[in-house]
Amino acid sequence: MRLSWLENNDNLQANLFTLVIHLALFIFMIFSVNWNVKAPYYAEIELWDAVPTQTKPKPQIKKTKPKIKKTVPSEDLKKAQQKKDADIQLKKKKAAELKKKKAAELKKKKEINRLQKQLLEEEKLEKIQKQLLEEEKLEKIQKQLLEEEKLEKIQKDILAQEKLERLQEDLRDKDLAKDTRIAIEGQEDLVAGSNSGELEKYKALIQQKIYQNVNKQLCGLDPVELTFEITLMPTGDLIGDAKMIKSSKIESCDLAVERAILQAQPLPLPKDNRLFSQLKKLKLKFQPNGNVD
Numbered sequence: 270m271r272l273s274w275l276e277n278n279d280n281l282q283a284n285l286f287t288l289v290i291h292l293a294l295f296i297f298m299i300f301s302v303n304w305n306v307k308a309p310y311y312a313e314i315e316l317w318d319a320v321p322t323q324t325k326p327k328p329q330i331k332k333t334k335p336k337i338k339k340t341v342p343s344e345d346l347k348k349a350q351q352k353k354d355a356d357i358q359l360k361k362k363k364a365a366e367l368k369k370k371k372a373a374e375l376k377k378k379k380e381i382n383r384l385q386k387q388l389l390e391e392e393k394l395e396k397i398q399k400q401l402l403e404e405e406k407l408e409k410i411q412k413q414l415l416e417e418e419k420l421e422k423i424q425k426d427i428l429a430q431e432k433l434e435r436l437q438e439d440l441r442d443k444d445l446a447k448d449t450r451i452a453i454e455g456q457e458d459l460v461a462g463s464n465s466g467e468l469e470k471y472k473a474l475i476q477q478k479i480y481q482n483v484n485k486q487l488c489g490l491d492p493v494e495l496t497f498e499i500t501l502m503p504t505g506d507l508i509g510d511a512k513m514i515k516s517s518k519i520e521s522c523d524l525a526v527e528r529a530i531l532q533a534q535p536l537p538l539p540k541d542n543r544l545f546s547q548l549k550k551l552k553l554k555f556q557p558n559g560n561v562d
Contacts, residue, residue, distance in 0.1 A: 467539060467541070467544055468544060468547060468548070471537060471538060471539055471544070471548060472548070474537040475533075475536050475537060475548075475551075476553075478533045478536060478537065479529055479530055479533045479536075479553070480529070481529075481533070482528070482529035482530075482532040482533055483525060483526055483529040483555070483557055484525045484528075484529075485557045485558060487519075487521040487522050487524075487525040488517065488519060488521070488522035488525065488557040488558055489519060489522070489558070490558065491558065492556065492558045492559050493517040493518070493519060493522060493556070493557065493558060494515070494517065494554065494555065494556050495513065495515050495516055495517040495522070495523060495526060495554075495555050496513070496514040496515040496552060496553065496554045496555070497511045497512065497513055497514065497526065497527070497530060497552070497553045497555070498511070498512045498514055498550070498551070498552050498553070499511050499512070499530065499550075499551055499553065500549065500550050501536060501538065501548065501549055501550075501551070503538065503545060504535055504538075505534065505535030505536040505537060505538050506534050506535050506536075507530070507531070507534060511527055511530045511531070511553075513527070514552070517555075522557065525557075526555050526557070530553070
């Protein structure tokens with residue numbers, strides 16, 4: 270929307286222009302004029318009794334540094350400098366060689382220490398290997414000894430069996446019951462007839478086999494007596510453990526006799542069931558050091 274009334278009124282335009290110009294001048298005067306109140310200026314005067322004399326200042330002397338003339342080194346100085354440089358180079362070379370030598374010695378020392386440690390480890394390893402070999406040898410020896418003991422035991426058993434077989438032949442016509450140190454009593458009385466001789470024969474064989482395993486040294490020197498009761502199977506092996514009825518009052522002797530009974534297994538028994546029934550349960554009386562009064 271245009272202001273047509275303003276465009277057609279020239280007087281109004283002139284008045285507005287004049288007003289804008291005056292307003293701009295007024296604003297310029299406000300910001301350009303210094304409105305601060307200045308204090309009055311006072312002059313100060315000094316009074317003298319006499320006119321002071323003027324002294325002339327001393328002229329300043331400029332100090333100039335002496336110029337050092339560069340002299341050209343002579344031949345002697347050149348030689349001395351060259352010698353000095355050569356000495357420095359020689360010292361540096363010696364220091365480098367010394368350093369290199371020390372480094373080589375240190376390296377050599379480290380290598381020696383390493384070799385010594387390696388030798389110690391090898392010695393330890395060799396010692397361990399020797400120890401293992403010795404242990405293996407000892408184990409082999411122990412096994413060999415055990416095998417030899419087993420073989421010796423087997424041989425003893427074979428010899429004992431052979432002796433028993435000989436005794437079986439010898440005891441047919443002899444009565445050894447009165448001469449033995451171990452008296453074996455059957456559960457029942459001796460039967461009459463031909464069975465009586467067979468019972469006595471097998472009792473003698475049993476007592477002989479047990480007495481071979483008794484270690485008499487463990488029973489001392491004085492005569493002692495002890496009694497065990499055992500129950501046998503048809504194979505000659507014990508049913509359960511041997512039961513001690515009477516002690517010798519020497520523990521080592523009691524244990525020695527008990528071991529002898531166990532080691533004597535299997536005990537010789539007849540194949541006849543009637544005879545075995547009379548030998549099934551036995552009381553064994555032992556007198557390792559001879560008859561007891």
